[in-house]
Amino acid sequence: MSSILVQVIVGGLLLGAVYALFSSGLTLIWGMMNIVNFAHGDFVMLGMYVAFVVWTVLGVGPFVGAPVAALVLATLGITVYFGLIRSVMKGPMLAQILGTFGLALLLRYSVFWGFGANFLTLPENLVGGTYDVFGIKLQASRLLAGIVALLVTLGLHLLLTRTSLGSKMLAVAEDATAAQLMGIRPDSMQAIAWAIAAGATGLAGALIATFFYVAPTVGETLGIVAFVTVSLGGFGSVPGALVAGLLIGVIESVSAYWIGAVYKDIVVYSLFLCFLWFRPQGLMGKM
Amino acid sequence: MKLNHVIGLLSAAAVSVALASAAAAQDKTVKIGAIFPLSGNAASAGVHGKAAIETAVEIINSGNPALGNLPVTKNAGLKGLGGAKVEVVFADNQGSPATGQNQALRLITEEKVVALTGAYQSGITLTASAIAEKYSIPFVNGESVAANLTERGFKWFFRTTPVAGDFARIYLDFLKEMKAGGQKVDNIALVHENTEYGTSVANVITGLFKENGLPVAQDIAYSANTTDVQSQVLQLKEKKPDVVIMISYTSDAILYAKTFQALDYKPPMMIADNAGFSDPSTLKAVGKQIQGIFNRSSFAIGAAGSPTFLINEIYKKKSGGDDLDDTAARQMQGFFVLVDAIDRAGSTDPAKIQAALKATDLKPDQLIMGYKGVKFDDKGQNVLAAGLVIQLQDGENYVPVWPKQLAKTAPVFPYKGW
Numbered sequence: 015m016s017s018i019l020v021q022v023i024v025g026g027l028l029l030g031a032v033y034a035l036f037s038s039g040l041t042l043i044w045g046m047m048n049i050v051n052f053a054h055g056d057f058v059m060l061g062m063y064v065a066f067v068v069w070t071v072l073g074v075g076p077f078v079g080a081p082v083a084a085l086v087l088a089t090l091g092i093t094v095y096f097g098l099i100r101s102v103m104k105g106p107m108l109a110q111i112l113g114t115f116g117l118a119l120l121l122r123y124s125v126f127w128g129f130g131a132n133f134l135t136l137p138e139n140l141v142g143g144t145y146d147v148f149g150i151k152l153q154a155s156r157l158l159a160g161i162v163a164l165l166v167t168l169g170l171h172l173l174l175t176r177t178s179l180g181s182k183m184l185a186v187a188e189d190a191t192a193a194q195l196m197g198i199r200p201d202s203m204q205a206i207a208w209a210i211a212a213g214a215t216g217l218a219g220a221l222i223a224t225f226f227y228v229a230p231t232v233g234e235t236l237g238i239v240a241f242v243t244v245s246l247g248g249f250g251s252v253p254g255a256l257v258a259g260l261l262i263g264v265i266e267s268v269s270a271y272w273i274g275a276v277y278k279d280i281v282v283y284s285l286f287l288c289f290l291w292f293r294p295q296g297l298m299g300k301m
Numbered sequence: 302m303k304l305n306h307v308i309g310l311l312s313a314a315a316v317s318v319a320l321a322s323a324a325a326a327q328d329k330t331v332k333i334g335a336i337f338p339l340s341g342n343a344a345s346a347g348v349h350g351k352a353a354i355e356t357a358v359e360i361i362n363s364g365n366p367a368l369g370n371l372p373v374t375k376n377a378g379l380k381g382l383g384g385a386k387v388e389v390v391f392a393d394n395q396g397s398p399a400t401g402q403n404q405a406l407r408l409i410t411e412e413k414v415v416a417l418t419g420a421y422q423s424g425i426t427l428t429a430s431a432i433a434e435k436y437s438i439p440f441v442n443g444e445s446v447a448a449n450l451t452e453r454g455f456k457w458f459f460r461t462t463p464v465a466g467d468f469a470r471i472y473l474d475f476l477k478e479m480k481a482g483g484q485k486v487d488n489i490a491l492v493h494e495n496t497e498y499g500t501s502v503a504n505v506i507t508g509l510f511k512e513n514g515l516p517v518a519q520d521i522a523y524s525a526n527t528t529d530v531q532s533q534v535l536q537l538k539e540k541k542p543d544v545v546i547m548i549s550y551t552s553d554a555i556l557y558a559k560t561f562q563a564l565d566y567k568p569p570m571m572i573a574d575n576a577g578f579s580d581p582s583t584l585k586a587v588g589k590q591i592q593g594i595f596n597r598s599s600f601a602i603g604a605a606g607s608p609t610f611l612i613n614e615i616y617k618k619k620s621g622g623d624d625l626d627d628t629a630a631r632q633m634q635g636f637f638v639l640v641d642a643i644d645r646a647g648s649t650d651p652a653k654i655q656a657a658l659k660a661t662d663l664k665p666d667q668l669i670m671g672y673k674g675v676k677f678d679d680k681g682q683n684v685l686a687a688g689l690v691i692q693l694q695d696g697e698n699y700v701p702v703w704p705k706q707l708a709k710t711a712p713v714f715p716y717k718g719w
Contacts, residue, residue, distance in 0.1 A: 018539050021564070025531040133551055135559070135586040138719070144563055153563040225563070227555040227586065235526050235552075270532035275523035276495050278532075 017149050022271045023264055024150055030263020031160035032222060034256040036236060037243040038166055039215035045250025046187045046207040049099065049110055053118035055237020057212055061087055061219020062228045063125060066134055068220075075140040076158070080220040087216025088209040095208040100201070118233070125230040134228040141224050155224035162221055166214055167256040173210075174252070183207055246286055248299020257297055329378070329385040331649055333639065334408030336401055336419035336429050339393035346421055346628060347393075350444070352619040353633040354389055354418070359615060361640055362386045368608040370666045372641040379640070381647040387640060390414060394425050401425035405432035415649040416441065418636050423447035430458045439642075439654045443635020444628055451682040457651075459658050459677050461635045461670075463599060463686035469506040471597055471688045472572060473513055475703050476544065484714060485569065490519035490542035492533060492549070492557075499525070499548045502574055506546065518542065525550045534560045537568065544570045547594075549577040558587035562719050569715040571595065572690075579699075589696040593717035599670045599688040600630035601701040604709065609669050634670045638663065671707045 040054045051057075064086050065079035072078065094117065102113035142154035174180040183203045185193040190200040226232070243262060247254030262282060269281040290296070335354050338347035360368065364377040378384035390412045394401035401420045408414045409432065416439040420429045423445040433440035434455050442450065442460045451460050463471075476486045491506060493499035500522070507517045519540050521533050530553065537545060545568045549557065554577030561567070572595040577583055579596055602624060603609040609625075612633075616625045625633075638661060643649065646657035663675040674685035689707045691699035702712040 018535055022532055022535055025529075025535070029529050029531070133555055133582045133586055135555060138559070138562060138590065144565065151564050156563075225559060227552055227559075229552065232552075235528055239528060266529065267532050270523075270529075271535060275521060275527070275530070275533050279524070 019268075019271070021150050022267050024152070026264035026267030027260055028153070028156040028160050028263070029267060030260035031163040031256075032156065032218075032259075033239055033243050033263055034259025035159055035163035035166060036215060036218035036222065037240040037247070037255040037259060038163075038170060038252050039211035039213075039218070040240050041244045041247065041250055041252055041255045042170060042207060042211040042214070044244065045252075046183060046211075047099075047103065047204055049103065050114070050241075051211075052111065052114040052237075053094075053121060054215065054240055055233030055235075056118045056121040057087060057090075057215040057233075058219040058222065058236050058240075059125065059228075059230065059233035060090070060121060061216035062223035062226070062232065063129065063219075064216060065220035065223040066136060066228050069136055069140070075136075076155075076220050076224050079223075080162075080217050083216040083220035084213040085216075087219075088213035090216075091208040091210075091212025092205050094212070095205045099204075099208065118237075122230050122233060129230065136224050136228070153225060155221075158224070159218075159221040162217070163256065163259070166217070167252055170210070170214070170252045179206070242282075242286060244296075246289065246296055248296030250300070251296070251298040254296055254298030329383060330388045331379065331382065331385050331640075331643055332388050332390060332412060332414045333636075334392060334405070334412060334414035334417045334419075335389050335636075336392045336394050336404050336408070336417065336425070338396045338421050338425075339391070340395050349620060349623065349626065349629040350419070350421060350632045351391055352616060353625065353629040354391075354636050355619050356612060356616045357633050357636050357640070358387055358389055360612070365611070367611055370664075371608055371669065372637065372663070372667055373644050379644045381644040382649070392419075394420050394422070394429070396422065396425075398422075398425050398428040402428040402432055405429040409433065409436050409438050414438070415651060416639055416643065416654055418442065418632075418639055421445065421632075423450060426450060430455065433457055437655075438651050439639070439658055441635050441639040441642075441658065443633070443638070444631045451680040455681060457655060459638075459661075459681040459683075461638050461672070461675055461683045461686060462631050463672070463688055464682075465502050465505045466509070467686050468502065468574065468597055468688060469509045471690065472506065472546065473509055473515065475595075475690045476515060477513075478703070479570075479712070485543040486515065488519075488541070488543045489515060489517050490521065490537055490540065490545045490568075491517050492521045492523070492537070492545060492547050494525035494549055494553060495522045496525065502548050523553070525553045527553060527556070530556050530560050531564065533557075534564050534566050538564065538566050542568055544568065544572065546572045546574065547578060548574040551577040551583055554578050554583050555587050558583075558590045562590050567716055567718045571716045584693070584697065588693060590719045592693060592696040592719065593713060593715070594693045595702070595712070596691050596693065596699055597688045598627050598691050598699065598701070599672065599686075600625070600627045601671065601689060601691070601707060601709065603707075612669060630669060634668060634672075637669070638675050665706070671701075671704075 036058050043049055043051050061083040064083035068079035068082050098113055102109045141158050145152040182198045186200045186203040243255055243258045247258030265282050266278045270278040337350045361373050365374050368374045378386050392404035392408055417433050418441050420426045426442050426445040430440040434457050440458050444462055446464050448464055480486045491503050493503040510517055523533055575597055602613045613625045642657035643654050646653040661675055671689035672685055673687045675683050676685050678684050689701050690703040692702045692712055693699050694713055700709045702708050
C-alpha cells in the first residue's frame with residue numbers, strides 16, 4: 015500500500031471520528047424521545063462561535079473553549095426543551111419537525127445579525143501543529159477531536175448502561191407513563207437528555223472550530239452529515255454513530271481519492287441506501 | 302399598455318431625443334443615465350459604482366492634466382462639444398430586472414439622456430439595455446460578465462469588461478512568459494468547484510490551454526460545500542503538478558488553505574481565479590497560509606503619482622474612504638469609454654455616438670484598467686479586454702506583478718505557503 019493511500023485512510027478515520035463526535039447528540043435525543051432535532055447542525059455552529067469568542071476575548075484555545083461551549087450549549091438545550099420541545103411534543107409529528115426547523119433558522123440568522131456573514135477561523139496552531147509518523151501527517155487538532163469523539167461515545171454509553179441516571183432516562187424513553195408511576199419525573203429526565211446532547215454537540219463544535227472555518231451557515235453543511243451518520247449507525251445508538259462516522263469518513267476519503275471528489279457523495283449515498291434496504295434499523299439500531 | 306400610450310411614449314422619446322440634442326448644444330451639458338442597485342442586496346456594489354461615476358464626472362468637468370493620456374481629462378468639459386459639461390442622472394434598479402427596465406425607460410423618455418451606463422447585475426443589464434436598443438440609445442456596460450449580453454445581436458450595446466475567455470487568456474500569456482523565464486509550467490492541474498462558475502471557467506481554460514500546447518494534465522472537480530478536501534490535496538501531492546489553478550468559492554478556499562498546510566503541500570506555483578481567494582474574509586482568515594498565490598484582477602491602484610493613484614485619491618473622497626476596487630474601476634472605465642465616444646462624435650446625436658463607439662480604439666496608456674485597449678467587435682464586446690496578474694506576497698494584500706508595465710514588483714517563486 016502506498017504511503018499516500020495510508021494517508022487517505024488515516025485522513026478518513028480522523029474525519030469519520032469528527033462526524034461521530036458531532037452526531038452523538040442527535041442520536042441521543044432521538045433515542046430518548048423520538049424527536050429529530052433539525053437545529054442540530056446549528057448547535058454545532060453555536061459551539062464553534064463560543065470557541066471563537068473565548069479565543070478572541072480570553073486568548074485561550076479549545077481546552078477552555080470546549081468546556082465553556084459545552085456549558086453554554088447545555089444551558090441552551092435545557093431552555094429549548096422547556097421553551098419549545100415540551101409543547102411541540104404534544105402536537106403532531108409535523109409540529110416537531112417545523113418547530114426545530116424554525117429554531118435552526120432563528121439561531122442561524124441571529125448569528126448572521128450578531129457576527130455578520132464573514133468567514134472566521136481560529137489560528138492554525140492553537141492545538142499544536144502536525145505530527146509526522148513514518149511520513150503520515152497527523153494534524154494535532156483533528157487527533158484531539160478524534161480522541162474526544164471516542165471518549166464522548168464511551169462516556170455516553172457508560173452513562174446510559176451503567177448508571178442509575180441512565181437507567182431512569184432509558185425507562186422514560188421506554189414508557190414515560192410507567193416511569194412516572196415508578197417515581198421518575200419524565201420532564202427532568204428529558205431535560206437532562208437535552209442538556210447532555212446539546213452539551214456534547216457544543217463540545218464537538220468547539221473542537222471542530224480548530225481546523226474548520228466558522229460561519230453562520232456551517233451548520234447546514236455539517237447537519238446533513240450528522241443525519242446520515244445517525245441513520246446509518248441506527249437512530250438512538252451512540253456506539254452505532256461512532257462506527258457509522260468512521261465508516262463514512264473512510265469511504266468518502268478513499269472514493270474521493272480513487273474515483274474523484276464529485277463522485278464521493280454518490281458512492282457514500284448509494285452504499286447507504288443499499289445498506290438500509292437490507293437493514294433499515296441501521297448498524298446498531300433496534301427495530 | 303394601450304396603443305396610444307405606446308405611440309405617445311415613442312413620439313415623446315423621438316421628440317425628447319431631438320430636443321435633448323438641441324438643448325445640449327445650447328446649454329453645453331451632456332446628460333447620461335446611470336442605473337445601479339442603490340438599494341437592496343447589492344446596494345454596497347451600487348453605491349461604490351455611483352462614487353466611481355461621480356469621480357469620473359468631476360475629473361471630466363474640471364479637467365485634470367496630471368492624468369496622462371486618459372481621454373477627456375486634459376481640459377474642462379468636452380472639447381468636441383465646445384467644452385460642454387457632463388451631467389449624470391442616477392437611477393436605482395432596486396436589484397430587480399423589471400425596475401431596471403422601467404428606470405431605463407424613464408431616463409430615456411423623461412430625463413432625455415443621450416446614453417446609458419450600468420446596471421451592475423447581468424440580469425438587469427440585460428433588461429435595461431433592451432429598452433436602450435428599442436429607443437436606439439447607446440448603452441455602455443463596464444462590469445457585467447454574463448456571456449449572453451453580447452450575443453443578442455444588439456446594435457446599441459457595448460461592453461468593456463473581460464469575460465471568462467479573457468481570464469483564461471491572461472493565465473495563458475502569464476504562464477508562457479514565466480516559462481520563457483525558466484519557470485516549469487508543463488504539468489498543469491485544475492482544481493475547480495462544480496457549479497456553473499467553476500465548470501465554465503475550467504472548460505474555457507482547458508480548451509484554450511490545449512490549443513496553445515499547454516494541456517491540463519489533472520482536472521479535479523469538487524463540490525464547494527464539501528466538509529473535507531484532504532483527498533483532493535493528496536491527489537495533487539501524488540501527481541506533483543508544476544502549476545495548480547484553483548477556481549473556488551470562499552468556504553472551500555479556506556478549507557484548501559488549511560488542508561495544504563496540514564498535509565504540507567506546496568506546489569511550485571499556485572494561481573487562484575478571483576472569487577473565493579479574493580474575498581477579503583479569506584485573506585483575513587488564511588492569507589498568511591497562502592503567501593505567494595497568484596490571482597487575477599483588471600485594476601491596480603498603482604504607484605504614488607500615477608494616474609490611477611490620483612484617481613483613487615479623488616474616489617476615496619466620494620466613497621467614504623474605501624479604495625477603488627476592481628468592480629468599481631471597471632464601471633468607471635466603461636463610463637470613460639462612453640464619454641470619450643461622445644467627445645469624438647462631437648454631437649449628442651445617438652447615432653453619431655454609436656458610430657464613435659464602433660470606431661473606438663483606445664490604447665493601454667489611455668485606460669485606467671489593465672486592458673490591452675478598447676476596441677469593439679460586431680457584437681459590442683471589447684476584444685482587447687484583459688487583466689493583470691497579482692500576487693499575495695505578504696499574505697495580506699495582493700500586488701500587481703504582471704504584465705511588466707503594470708507591475709509594482711516582480712513575481713516571486715516558488716509558492717511560499719505559510
